[in-house]
Amino acid sequence: MDMTAFFTMSYGLYVVSATAGDERAGCVINTATQVTAEPPRLMVAVHKDNCTARVIREAGTFTVTAIDQTADMPYIGNFGFRTSDTYNKFEKYEVAESATGDAYSPEHACAVFACRLADTVDVSTHYLFIGDVVEAERLSDEPPLTYAYYHSTLKGKTPPKASSYQG
Numbered sequence: 001m002d003m004t005a006f007f008t009m010s011y012g013l014y015v016v017s018a019t020a021g022d023e024r025a026g027c028v029i030n031t032a033t034q035v036t037a038e039p040p041r042l043m044v045a046v047h048k049d050n051c052t053a054r055v056i057r058e059a060g061t062f063t064v065t066a067i068d069q070t071a072d073m074p075y076i077g078n079f080g081f082r083t084s085d086t087y088n089k090f091e092k093y094e095v096a097e098s099a100t101g102d103a104y105s106p107e108h109a110c111a112v113f114a115c116r117l118a119d120t121v122d123v124s125t126h127y128l129f130i131g132d133v134v135e136a137e138r139l140s141d142e143p144p145l146t147y148a149y150y151h152s153t154l155k156g157k158t159p160p161k162a163s164s165y166q167g
């Protein structure tokens with residue numbers, strides 16, 4: 001199988017976050033998709049071993065921010081290459097609260113979507129979380145950060161827990 005065929009698939013970069021009690025978690029993902037318009041629903045894929053997956057399941061909500069092209073590698077690394085279990089990812093950046101009560105950072109984000117968890121699908125290494133969007137807002141007119149831009153311009157790497165990782 002030619003695994004490089006998957007490189008032609010179009011992706012964006014997003015931060016998915018959730019808050020359960022005093023615990024806040026978030027991680028960078030490259031798989032977020034609108035799956036229906038009526039009702040408005042999003043689907044995100046999160047690795048089962050991520051702290052964020054556990055917090056989403058506990059909270060029953062999640063918030064997705066679409067990262068924009070103003071993001072730099074320190075921002076992406078902060079949310080993408082550390083674990084919320086041992087590191088406060090929200091400490092260095094502005095924090096807001098979505099309509100579902102989840103913490104998120106509006107910095108370097110062009111849109112935010114607050115979701116109530118509607119369904120969870122186990123797809124081996126990842127969970128697909130399907131959420132009913134209860135609030136959506138454009139945060140800026142900056143273009144969204146695509147995975148192609150992340151690789152070609154920012155020279156970013158794909159971490160092992162990404163849904164598109166190829167070892």
